[in-house]
Amino acid sequence: MATPKNIAILGASGYTGAELVRLIATHPMMNIVAMSAERKAGQEMAEVFPHLRHLDLPTLAKIDQIDFSDVDLCFCALPHATSQKVIASLPKALKIVDLSADFRLRDPEEYAKWYGGQHDALECQAEAVYGLTEFYRSQIKAARLVAGTGCNAATGQYALRPLIAAELIDLDDIIIDLKTGVSGAGRALKEPFLHAELSEGAFPYAIGGTHRHLAEFDQEFSAIAGRPVKVQFTPTLLPANRGIIANVYVKGDAEAIFKAFQKAYADEPFIEILPYGQAPSTRHVRGSNYCHIGVTADRLSGRAMIVVALDNLTKGSSGQALQNANLMLGLPEDMGLLSAPVFP
Amino acid sequence: MATPKNIAILGASGYTGAELVRLIATHPMMNIVAMSAERKAGQEMAEVFPHLRHLDLPTLAKIDQIDFSDVDLCFCALPHATSQKVIASLPKALKIVDLSADFRLRDPEEYAKWYGGQHDALECQAEAVYGLTEFYRSQIKAARLVAGTGCNAATGQYALRPLIAAELIDLDDIIIDLKTGVSGAGRALKEPFLHAELSEGAFPYAIGGTHRHLAEFDQEFSAIAGRPVKVQFTPTLLPANRGIIANVYVKGDAEAIFKAFQKAYADEPFIEILPYGQAPSTRHVRGSNYCHIGVTADRLSGRAMIVVALDNLTKGSSGQALQNANLMLGLPEDMGLLSAPVFP
């Protein structure tokens, strides 16, 4: 019987860190041997996340207290900008899945433009593979450093990549109207994320084409099309914790689009194409690594809407990260990721 | 001192009926003298809606038990199709504000197409005035029968009417992506409206251009433009009770749009234009008759997004109805409607 892999999680006191622990808890081939949380070093995970109290986990440590010599793979769930500094300092042979935005953009100028500063680990950036598993699978298997995608960026790409590749839609008229639960904002203490302010409410943010995940859309869609592609993208904050759902408005033939999805995702373990004319719901993917996609023709000829739903913390972040880690470690891609969504 | 007006409410056991009672409870010039609820006739309102138990209200009756001779104005909060039959049978001089869809469409063929049957009260339809107060004010003042708008239809029109009238946008490329709380569905007992199914969820419905409020958009926008205008419109159900918020995507100059709103709504008591570049939230209009509108330019030149938020039960339905009733009765338009939104 094979030996489980030793896993470290840096930034374990945030939601994506906790989600990694939740998923790995029942993974048969991974052991968590180290976890960091700079400001909560010395605490037990049960104090920080009481829902994990039944697990036998290492005490939270500072990163520089961790011995990486026996670690097979390290997840970095650190804030942007911090992540690049930390990763640059880790052993050069250590396999890493980064969940931050730091290594998603291949062009340093784009990074500087969207994230407001120079990149401090360009040599790591050079070897980073973009972590959208279904479209970078072979590179991920061979990668040392994988850059997890933005959760919104993943959602939009599942809708659009096969259509751009198959030249099925007008590239100059794409609108992604996306709704997201609040856990995507992390454990940040800000007024709009208080229950008293968000419950029973909904509002768009990062309006006008200012959301940073647009940088990923620009990079990826332009690469597929071989010409610049710029979409409109507006996220709306929902009074919900988990879940992203995007209405993607395109000009193209809905039935051809449907067939393109059936073909593109035929063998994908986590992508479910709904019957033609149906739309998914965030509730039906909650807590799972599954992504549901529906296609509908509009009453207006030549227009179609694609609806994509996934759980931002799982398929949009920590689940994706684990899927990539499985590939990097030579394990079955779906190991530890087959739990069904939690409904109701 | 003037004598208060006598008011009847038909269909008082639904949410819009209850909302009318809530608003009229503190209206200084209206007395509720009769209320109907066919299946709950004989019950007190406190049994049907315990939040109204402190009020001294008439016992619920069947419609044919009500004496309309002293009634100054009657609100009809009945289901579609029922409403037209009832209104056709009411005294011909009775002032009526109808909250159903029955008298919104001027073309009987459009009614038949969208609502699936012949209209049974075409003579009433002929005199009905469309109830979007800000744009039909003078006709409403003189009307006997006012047809309340769809709540989604009102929301979209606040965003688009001034822009179509001022020829500021491309009429062939308009997308209304709207999110709505569940009270718009009424007190219907259906699985998707259960707390256990809706809470923490969100999903689009009536996809593909099939929502009936499109008939109102078609009628109104085409009339303003003097040519057919057909928009794309998709509603998403939110895990929230009250509130509609719509992202309206248009091609046009955002600053010109902003100025058009400032001009069109300068004297409106219930329409608030936010500072340029800001977006509203459903939480900030909840329980009130106020409507908040924001305009933002997109990063893509020549594209703008208008965001409109209102409370579907108040400004989108019962508040609008009361605003119209005030006009029909010669009362100040804002009487009983100035309560501030409830936040948090």
Next chain:
Amino acid sequence: MATPKNIAILGASGYTGAELVRLIATHPMMNIVAMSAERKAGQEMAEVFPHLRHLDLPTLAKIDQIDFSDVDLCFCALPHATSQKVIASLPKALKIVDLSADFRLRDPEEYAKWYGGQHDALECQAEAVYGLTEFYRSQIKAARLVAGTGCNAATGQYALRPLIAAELIDLDDIIIDLKTGVSGAGRALKEPFLHAELSEGAFPYAIGGTHRHLAEFDQEFSAIAGRPVKVQFTPTLLPANRGIIANVYVKGDAEAIFKAFQKAYADEPFIEILPYGQAPSTRHVRGSNYCHIGVTADRLSGRAMIVVALDNLTKGSSGQALQNANLMLGLPEDMGLLSAPVFP
């Protein structure tokens, strides 16, 4: 026609401050002439609370920038400990309704014990009247300084004061199991109050008899009984914004208790006694100044449960404050407070 009173609100950037503004917005005899918020001085209220943007309000100021010479009454919605310092420095003739805990406890030693420090304004404390309107009405009318009650303290007292006074229950075996929405915690930025942490959750806090509102229970119940009375009291945080509901377990005769309530509250404009054997819901008082009370006998002989529901921000805090202010200013007690609850 009488001249409206000039009102100042100190601490307008918190939830109770905003709730005061909301209620006073439609009060026919009050004008808000000054509002303070130390850290947000210079901002408009529309920036701090966008739901109030339609109102014409004074710019937020620092307290020492306010001219109190024309102010008829000042509401203090400041944090505990701060409030006593500020009030001690205000003009000695200014009528004040304080919403903090600072002047609720008549015994300075009790204050020191529960609030962890010496009281800095004992001379103000000496003239303060406890603000539970229904039981201190005549003193409040004559008072210069009224100390608003704790929201939980008000809830429990509505259940128990008439029963202790009428000697209907065992004083040594009283349990108050109370559930509260999160707005009672104010706009504090703490992890348990984040939507992502509270939604779909519920947990007791201040367990073991440590909640500070117990000091009010001890003071008031002992005074009525003429002997020490100490209750058990546990609050549970609900995934809801507004509303308190308490199950109060007593040993006594349920029918006698019901009659005592009917008698005690017969003329009260805001207290509704439900039919015997029914229980209220927070949803049915939401956003209003009404309090609903129900009484039920248990299957175990000699035991009864009283259930009390009110809105913590309205009847439990700002609505109570306004009710008291009306009395202090010689206005009708219910002026501006008759809005019906918002449901759904």
Next chain:
Amino acid sequence: MATPKNIAILGASGYTGAELVRLIATHPMMNIVAMSAERKAGQEMAEVFPHLRHLDLPTLAKIDQIDFSDVDLCFCALPHATSQKVIASLPKALKIVDLSADFRLRDPEEYAKWYGGQHDALECQAEAVYGLTEFYRSQIKAARLVAGTGCNAATGQYALRPLIAAELIDLDDIIIDLKTGVSGAGRALKEPFLHAELSEGAFPYAIGGTHRHLAEFDQEFSAIAGRPVKVQFTPTLLPANRGIIANVYVKGDAEAIFKAFQKAYADEPFIEILPYGQAPSTRHVRGSNYCHIGVTADRLSGRAMIVVALDNLTKGSSGQALQNANLMLGLPEDMGLLSAPVFP
């Protein structure tokens, strides 16, 4: 390698049925070979519960269409009263875990009293074992028919059984104040369970000692004590989908109680005792089979409060059922049940 067991689920279209499917989906030693839903026979599970669409499941059938000859164990998630008729008609050797109330009460008179009718399968009742795993483990291993407990009944028993057994508390003064999410009511279409009616609300129900789970408390506690024990028990409906949390008020020594829990549950895989003086939250057990228990002394000498939290659909129902099925089939008790709670 062992052969997986063949499993049938009767009543698969309700929440407990869906939860069984969710849990068994990743169970390495169970295959679902048949599922029934009388009114939805012929449909695929993906139509009834879209969150399960990724699974390869049998088509829903009527019970009399199912061939039980190869079934190793059958879960019955049918409504009360229906369940006893169906179980009486199933093969006499078939292992059955029943999730209804039909076989929980050993005394047919108690059944008739609480459930309002004669029991139609007394011969099955005679062999039924009460399904509270931790306290009936050896009987469950040997049982053919196990009667799953009420979800509230399980919660209260985890708090009280060890204390009654150890004679640590006053048996005549026990109050269970319990709060529960709405999924415990099943998929029933009733107004109080609509999102619009429940969200932001909370109210007690089955007040006065009328909840049927009291029958289980009476049966079990009296059996342990060897004398009649009758508790007070009031449930409150929470605006949440999953989760039960109970404050259990007892007279006894808190530290002795804490030690009794540590001893009683020392080897239990799913019961977590929190550090002394802490209380659990429903959010920290959500979607899992774990139960969290906390003990606190009150400020009043000799009084203690035990707080118990579990997920009503998992540990309170379907998870418990699977735990028992594992025992009956000779499988590891925790197989398929180790998923961590879903937070946030």
